[in-house]
Amino acid sequence: MSDVKTQEQIDEGLEKARRMVEEEEMGLRTAVGWQRFIVPLVALSWSLFQLSLASWLLLDSTYVRSIHLAFALFLIFVSFPTLKRKVSIPGLRWLSATDRIPMVDLFIALAAAGMALYIAIDYEGIASRVGMPNTRDMIIGGLLVLILWEATRRVVGPALAIIGIIFTAYAFFGPYMPDFLSFKGVSLHRYLGQISLTTEGIYGVPIFVSAKIVFLYVLFGALLEKAGAGKFFIDLAMSLLGRYKGGPAKAAVLSSGLTGLISGSSIANVVTTGTFTIPMMKKVGYPAKKAAAIEVAVSTNGQLMPPVMGAAAFIIAEYVNLPYLEVCKAAAIPAFASYVALFFLTHIEASKLGMRGLHKSELPVFFQVLSGGLHYLLPILYLLYELIIPRHSPDMAAFRATMVLLVIMFFQHALRARREGTSIGAGFMKGVDDIFDGMVAGARNMVSVAVATAAAGIVVGVVTMGLGGLVTDIIDTLSMGNLYLMLAIVAFASLILGMGLPTTANYIVMASLTAPALVTLAGDSGFAVPLIAAHLFCFYFGILADDTPPVGLAAYAAAAIARSEPIPTGVQGFLYDIRTAALPFMFIFNTDILLVGINSFPLAIFIFVMTCVGTCAFAAATQGWFIAKNRIHEMLLLFLVCAIMFRPDFFGNLLGLENHYLCYLLGVALLGVIYAMQKPRARKHEASLMTAAAEGAR
Incomplete structure (x- = not known):
């Protein structure tokens, strides 16, 4: 009876978490009658x-951006109600209607799409009037800004719209601000002309990258998920790691890393992998809060993984003006080192609690899982081949990999039906249904990214009107020229903004405001910070906001599945993710971690291993456990190991070493000393756990 009740609780929590995903990404309306065809058909057309x-x-790039935004705005107004809370006032119930598309919203959706298309419809006329918009341009441009803010409010919440309004107000009222905040201001003609009628605002770089590249990768991920790859990744991870100490948690780390390839959302990642891993973690002894927090930490980190990195990798490439592969190269070591530290962290928790893995009989058989899902790896491997060997553009590589995936989806059910002796025709129809559902899901998943990049473009446009230098001066004043304080200010601002902004929008806003300032002010302090390092710094802290209390939505989703308290879960998840917060500081001060100027593969591997040592030492110090419970002096030594991995050049100069790489070996030797100090206590702890287990068995 208790097992039935437990399963009911798990199902209830899972359903709650799934509703959170739907609210975040998939829209809230489930229209009936003829209206139920509107969203699928428009979404399919977009794909x-x-x-x-x-x-x-x-098509000209301006047409591409315009049509991309028009599709997104239309889908938002027909999918998302004006208000999430039920309105019971007669005549106003349509404001929260979820069972139909009110005619008002349908009209707004058509009008919004028309306004987004205006720059394409009157392309030649607008081009001839650059800097001198006529009355029609002003009216449509102004309405587009307002309707974009409303669309943003419906999809990603009010924070991004409020930030856009604040920056807009600042653009007009800048001359009336105090001296240290004063700005020359802009006219209404200049504001609307630049923000809504050129490619320096709403139609700027972020939405161009969204339209040109990001959509294809989100679509590829949605199709992979519909094909069944998500379940395959989870089963594969469980079959490999489930039998080891804390095995389900380690499987969660691996499966979330793989799922990060096909999901740009922390919450969706939590629900996809947490459905299986959280109950398994609880089964082997993890407390509900810690099981949920581990899932939050690993799912949040899914957006760090190249080649996609949510949607940010492509936008970073455009902003930094680097080839896409160079961005992936720079992001590779921090991302993989973060996951290695997560593996170690789950091992620490399992060691503290004296856990064992699952029995072999409770786990999927590796070779059966691999043989049954090997075809899911083919499009991913082909994507990597396209990017690395012939070095095709990211959009071409994604398109070709998607074509391979579509062929697999079309035939997989038919071949399975032939093998099982069932209807081959029904198998082909199932493949067609999966392709259709994947196309629709890919477009609907893109809605939040497209509108966030467009709305963030307003902030970027205002900054390019002359605010950039002012932001640099403000950061310099607040930090008093201290680089460490400057980084702390940027990190804190990213965390605060990230509580209300999706990762991509948070990155765009923070990078446009602070990345150039970081590079400039660091240079003034005599410290060279590459632009890619500054951009990745903003990106990492934007991701961390997904599990930062009190708003971290990923923590709420995981807590719903685990039946734990959301706020304590978020706090615990953030404590686990502190080692990710250390990584940006590591690569700001040690750009070798980003492989800047390093082309030797053996040296890259050496740096990766040493970075893993640093992140694991930091995790051990902050969690109070290495191989046994830390004593104060051991914790201080672990922080020293981490500092050596942070700044091998500083310690090399301090010790008079010509080759600062030798300091890495000093850090490893120091870690070995700590290991030797804790080994006797670790044996004693293990023996006491075995004794307790034996007594419990009696």
Whole structure:
């Protein structure tokens, strides 16, 4: 009876978490009658349009941005109600209607799409009037800004819209601000002309990258998920790691890393992998709060993984003006080192609690799982081949990999039906249904990214009107020229903004405001910070906001599945993610971690291993456990190991070493000393746990 009740609680929590995903990404309305065809057909058309752009359709980039935004705005107003809370006032119930698309919202959706398309419809006329918009331009441009803020409020919440309004107000009232905040200001003509009628605002770099590249990768991920790859990754991870100490938690780390390839959302990642891993972690002894927190930490880190990194990798490449592969190269060591530290962290928790893994009989068989899902790896491997060997553009690589995936999806059910002796025709129809559902899901998943990049473009546009230098001066004043304080200010601001902004929008806003300032002010302090390092710094702290209390939505989703308290879960998840917070400081002060100027593969591997040592030492110090419970002096020594891995050049100069890489070996030797100090206590702890287990068995 208790098992039935427990399963009911798990199902109830899972359903709650799934509703959170739907609220975040998939819209809230489930229309009936003829209206139920509107969203699927428009979403399918959007996906087909984007695939056409990557293959045979040639359009000017302004047309591409305009059509991309028009699709997104239309889907938002027909999918998301005006208000989430039920409105019971007669005549106003349509404001929260979820069972139909009110005619008001349908009209707004059509009008919003028309306004987004205006720059394409009157392309030549607007180009001839640059800097001198007429009355029609002003009216449509102004309405587009307002309707974009409303669309943003419906999808990603009010924070990004409020930030856009604040920056807009600042653009007009800058001359009336105190001296240290004063800004020359702009006219209404200049504001609307630049923000809504050129490619320096709403239609700027972020939405161009969203339309040109990001859509294809989100679509690829949605199709992979519909094909069944998500379940395959989880089963594969469990079959490999489930039998080891704390095995389900280690499997969660691996499966979330793999799922991060096909999901740009921390919450969706939590629900996809946490459905299986959280109950398994609880089964082997993890407390509910810690099981949920581990899932939050690993799912949040899914956005760090190259080649996709949510949507940020492509935007970073455009902003920094580096080849896409160079961005992936720079992001690789921090991302993988973060996951290695997570593996170690789950091992620490399992050691503290004296856990064992699951029995072999409770786990999937590795070779059966691998043989049953090997075809899911083919499109991923082909994508990597396209990016690395012939070095095709990211959009071309994604398109070709998607075509391979579509072929697999079309035939997989038919081949399975033939093997099982069932209807082959029904298998082909199932494949067609999966492709259709994947196309629709890919477009609907893109809605939040597209509108966030467009709305963030308003902030970027205002900054380019002359605010950039002012932001640099403000940061310099607040930090008093101290680089460490400057980094702390940027990190804190990213965390605060990230509580209300999705990761991509948070990165765009913070990078446009602070990345150039970081590089400039660090240079003034005599410290060279590459632009890619500053951008990745903003990106990492934007991701950490997904599990930062009190708003961290990923923590709420995991807590719903684990039946734990959301705030304590978020706090615990953030404590686990502190080692991710250390990484940006590591690569700011030690750009070798980003492989800047390093082209030797053996040296890159050496740096990766040493970075893993540093992140694991930091995790051990902050969690109070290495191989046994830390004593104060051992904790201080672990922090010293981490500091050596942070700044091998500083310690090399301090010790008079010509080759600062030798300091890495000093850090490893010091870690060995700590290991030797704790080994006797670790044996004693293990023996006491075995004795307790034996007594419990009696």
